[in-house]
Amino acid sequence: xxxxxxxxxxxxxxxxxxxxxxxxxxxxxxxxxxxxxxxxxxxxxxxxxxxxxxxxxxxxxxxxxxxxxxxxxxxxxxxxxxxxxxxxxxxxxxxxxxxxxxxxxxxxxxxxxxxxxxxxxxxxxxxxxxxxxxxxxxxxxxxxxxxxxxxxxxxxxxxxxxxxxxxxxxxxxxxxxxxxxxxxxxxxxxxxxxxxxxxxxxxxxxxxxxxxxxxxxxxxxxxxxxxxxxxxxxxxxxxxxxxxxxxxxxxxxxxxxxxxxxxxxxxxxxxxxxxxxxxxxxxxxxxxxx
Numbered sequence: 001x002x003x004x005x006x007x008x009x010x011x012x013x014x015x016x017x018x019x020x021x022x023x024x025x026x027x028x029x030x031x032x033x034x035x036x037x038x039x040x041x042x043x044x045x046x047x048x049x050x051x052x053x054x055x056x057x058x059x060x061x062x063x064x065x066x067x068x069x070x071x072x073x074x075x076x077x078x079x080x081x082x083x084x085x086x087x088x089x090x091x092x093x094x095x096x097x098x099x100x101x102x103x104x105x106x107x108x109x110x111x112x113x114x115x116x117x118x119x120x121x122x123x124x125x126x127x128x129x130x131x132x133x134x135x136x137x138x139x140x141x142x143x144x145x146x147x148x149x150x151x152x153x154x155x156x157x158x159x160x161x162x163x164x165x166x167x168x169x170x171x172x173x174x175x176x177x178x179x180x181x182x183x184x185x186x187x188x189x190x191x192x193x194x195x196x197x198x199x200x201x202x203x204x205x206x207x208x209x210x211x212x213x214x215x216x217x218x219x220x221x222x223x224x225x226x227x228x229x230x231x232x233x234x235x236x237x238x239x240x241x242x243x244x245x246x247x248x249x250x251x252x253x254x255x256x257x258x259x260x261x262x263x264x265x266x267x268x269x270x271x272x273x274x275x276x277x278x279x280x281x282x283x284x285x286x287x288x289x290x
Contacts, residue, residue, distance in 0.1 A: 002024070002025050002026045002042075003025070003042060003043040003044060004020070004023045004024065004025030004026070004042065004043070004044040004045075004046070005025055005026050005027075005028055005038045005042045005044070005045050005046070006019045006020040006023070006025055006026070006027045006028070006045075006046040006047075006048065007027075007028050007029075007030055007034055007035070007038070007045065007046070007047050007048070007049070008027065008028075008029065008030060008047070008048035008049060009029075009030050009048070009049050009076075010029055010030070012048045012049065012076060013027065013029060015048055015074075015078055016028075016046075016048050018101065019046055019048070019074065019098070019101065022098075022100060022101055023044075023046070023094075023097070023098075025044070025046075030049060030053075035054075035057040035058055035061065036057075036061060039058065039061045039068075039069060040061075042069050043069050043070065043090065044069060044070045044072075044090060044091075044094055045069050045070070045071045045072070046071075046072050046073075046074055046081075046094070046098075047071065047072070047073050047074065047084075048073075048074045048076065048078075049073070049076065050076070051073045051082065051084065054071065054073050054084060055084070058071060058084075058085065062085075065085075065086060065088075065089060066089065066133060066270070067271075068085060068086055068089075069085070069086065069090075070083070070085065070086035070089055070090035070091035070094055071083075071084045071085035071086060071091060072084065072091050072094050072095050072098070074098070074103060078102075078103065079103065079104060080103060080104050080105075080106050081094075081095040081098040081099075081103040081104065081105050081106065082095065082105075082106040082108075083095045083105075083106075083107065083108065083109070087107070087108065087109035087112070088109055088111075088118050088119075088120035088121065088136075088140075089120060092105070092107055092109060092112055093124075095107065110140070110144055111140055111143055111144060114144060116143050116144055117143060118136075118140050118143065119135075119136045119139050119140055119143075119166045119168075120136065122150065122168070123168050128168035128169060129168065129169055129172065129208050129270065130166055130167070130168055131167045131168070131169055131175075131208070131209055131234060131268055132163075132165075132166065132167050134163070135163060135164060135165060135166040135167070136166055138163065138164040139164060139165070139166045142164070167234060169208055169209050169232045172205070172206050172207050172208030172209070173206050173208065173270075173290050174202055174206055174207050174208060174269075174275065174288055174289065174290050175207070175208055175209050175210075175211060175265050175266075175268035175269040175270075175288070175289050175290070176193065176196070176197075176207055176209075176210045176211070176231075176265060176286060176287070176288050176289075177210075177211050177212065177260065177261040177262055177263065177264035177265030177266070177268070177278075177286070177287040177288075177289070178192075178193070178210055178211070178212045178216075178222065178226075178233075178260075178261060178264070178284065178285070178286060179212065179213075179216075179252070179259075179260030179261040179264075179278070179284070179285035179286075180212075180216065180219065180221070180222050180283055180284045180285065181283035181284075182219070183221065184219065184221040184222060184225075184283045184284060185221045185225075186220075186221050186222075186224035186225040186227070186228055187225070187228070188221065188225065188281075188282055188283055188284055189221060189222055189224075189225025189226065189228070189284055190225045190226075190228035190229050191281065191282075191284075192281035192282065192284035192285075192286050193210075193225070193226075193229050193231075193284075193286060194229065195281055195286075196276065196279055196281065196286035196288060197288075199276070199279070200275060200276050200288060202275075202288065204229055204230065204231070207231060208232075208268070208270075209231070209232045209233075209234055209268050210226050210229075210231045210232060210233045210234070211233070211234050211235075211236050211264040211265060211267060211268040212233065212234075212235060212236070212260065212264055213235065213236060213238070213241060213252075213257060213260050213264060214235040214236065214237055214238070215238075215255065215257075216235070216260075217235050234268060236263075236264050236267050236268070238256060238257060240267050241257055241258055241259070241260070241263045241264060241267060242256075242257065242258045242263070243267075244258060244262075244263035244266045244267055246266070246272075246274065247259050247262040247263050247266070247274075248262060248277055248278065250262070250278075259278070260285065261278040261285040261286055261287035262274060262277060262278050262287040262289075264287075265287040265288055265289035266289045268289075269289035269290055270290060271289075271290050272289070273289060273290055274287065274288070274289050275288045275289055275290050276288040
């Protein structure tokens with residue numbers, strides 16, 4: 001199955017074939033179970049049918065806007081392309097792409113509908129990943145009222161962002177959580193990171209971000225060590241660390257934290273999956289998530 005699937009009722013299959021050919025996707029005839037079948041696998045779904053049918057069928061399948069596929073409904077009269085799900089996550093662009101077939105996109109996300117930009121659109125254009133995804137609601141709301149500044153920071157550098165600041169980094173698959181003893185050297189940190197990545201066959205270029213606790217914001221060796229591996233380092237607050245699940249027991253509980261390496265890696269990751277639980281390399285602890 002391709003990433004793009006066009007689903008249509010039997011009588012609309014000729015138009016579905018046209019859309020699929022135009023998008024380089026696959027046309028499938030509607031059955032009661034078709035959405036359940038393609039929803040976990042496709043990244044883009046075009047439905048040529050009543051919007052009510054689509055709503056009823058995908059409602060039980062919804063998980064998270066960052067993981068769900070983009071869904072666009074094409075009206076049966078072949079006039080309109082309406083992003084139903086994932087407007088900021090590919091559906092708006094998919095609807096606009098369908099103008100090539102003469103369809104009119106109906107955009108309802110507030111930023112795009114009013115001619116404003118969005119955090120997700122900026123990230124997509126710049127080839128970046130949004131690390132603190134919960135921030136997008138506040139930032140996108142602010143963009144409706146005024147221009148929001150975008151600051152480019154060249155590393156090595158430290159960025160401490162509030163909940164209403166979206167932090168974007170160059171796209172990568174993995175996040176690396178780092179814990180360390182006080183007074184650790186930059187070389188110890190860089191060596192531990194290289195060993196951990198090598199153990200999993202991960203290249204440094206595949207790492208999206210390195211993360212640690214705000215309690216380590218004054219640890220010079222840690223900060224400089226991340227610089228030695230040309231990484232981006234973020235500091236995560238206690239509440240976010242303690243909100244993570246699926247981590248192993250840690251001595252960091254004496255500091256009021258669930259842990260450091262594992263929860264920091266998870267907090268900064270896309271899929272919230274640990275690839276490597278915490279491993280200790282001398283005075284440095286490393287965990288990897290994606």
